[in-house]
Amino acid sequence: MDFGLKGRVALVAASSKGLGRAVAEELAAEGTHLVLCARGEEALAEAAQAADTAGDGDVVSVIADLSDQTSVAGVAAAALDRFGRVDVLVNNAGGPPAGPFESHSREAWRAAVRLNLESALELSRAVLPGMKDRGWGRIVNITSIAVKEPVDGLILSNSVRAAVTGWARTLANEVAPFGITVNNALPGYTVTDRLLELAAALSEKEGITTDEVRAGWEASIPMGRLGEPREFAALVAFLASERASYITGRSITVDGGRARGLL
Numbered sequence: 001m002d003f004g005l006k007g008r009v010a011l012v013a014a015s016s017k018g019l020g021r022a023v024a025e026e027l028a029a030e031g032t033h034l035v036l037c038a039r040g041e042e043a044l045a046e047a048a049q050a051a052d053t054a055g056d057g058d059v060v061s062v063i064a065d066l067s068d069q070t071s072v073a074g075v076a077a078a079a080l081d082r083f084g085r086v087d088v089l090v091n092n093a094g095g096p097p098a099g100p101f102e103s104h105s106r107e108a109w110r111a112a113v114r115l116n117l118e119s120a121l122e123l124s125r126a127v128l129p130g131m132k133d134r135g136w137g138r139i140v141n142i143t144s145i146a147v148k149e150p151v152d153g154l155i156l157s158n159s160v161r162a163a164v165t166g167w168a169r170t171l172a173n174e175v176a177p178f179g180i181t182v183n184n185a186l187p188g189y190t191v192t193d194r195l196l197e198l199a200a201a202l203s204e205k206e207g208i209t210t211d212e213v214r215a216g217w218e219a220s221i222p223m224g225r226l227g228e229p230r231e232f233a234a235l236v237a238f239l240a241s242e243r244a245s246y247i248t249g250r251s252i253t254v255d256g257g258r259a260r261g262l263l
């Protein structure tokens, strides 16, 4: 299947590691030009190198803290300066800390909103005018399986992902007449640094080993194993593609069957 992405410009937020990096490589392999960003210079340079090798588009990387509004504006500006447009925006960021309600201060809530909601709003605000002018655009938000089924102990993530989902569903209707789709890709338990951190936190809380935490997760997944970042990235690349032109306002899981609901 030709995804029709060759020569398109994709901005993938939080793309030095994990799911964001896998998405960047997948889009690079489809022939997009790429703008990557993250805080850590070394990992970002490695990710840019990998994306460069994966395809023949140009790759630009910007060091940025997505919880800082000025920094977020800098990422969008760098993309527009370099390529003059962004056709595909993948909103992503690190996950907020685990812990029950009473463990999080007011500032922790605000930080989670800044990182996981406001970064998506501001990047979208920056690229939407150009998408509307050109009559084509794709916004894909990386949220979480927690939107289908809130995960115990992840109250910040569960809450802010729900806000992103409400925003995205409404935005999808507003921009559909301009040929722009807005969808959410929901990772289940996928092997990345974030998952290893959650395993360590759960292991400490429950007094079991990280291997036991992993075995518990695997037992809850019909496919009996954790996901690989590239399996998730394949969905994002499809949603970003020309071929996904009639899919909008959706939240789609990549979770080995873990979410048990009908929809």
Ligand code: NAD
Pocket: 014, 015, 016, 017, 018, 019, 020, 037, 038, 039, 040, 064, 065, 066, 067, 092, 093, 094, 095, 096, 115, 142, 143, 144, 145, 146, 157, 186, 187, 188, 189, 190, 191, 192, 193, 194, 195
């Ligand atoms: P990860 O920790 O492996 O990678 C996170 C990426 O975000 C890295 O590139 C990191 O440098 C970047 N980042 C973090 N904070 C940043 C900041 N303030 N500014 C700029 N860049 C920042 O995480 P991941 O597993 O790839 O997860 C990506 C998203 O998907 C997270 O929001 C996570 O909560 C969510 N998620 C992951 C899983 C999973 O199983 N991996 C499941 C559900 C949801």
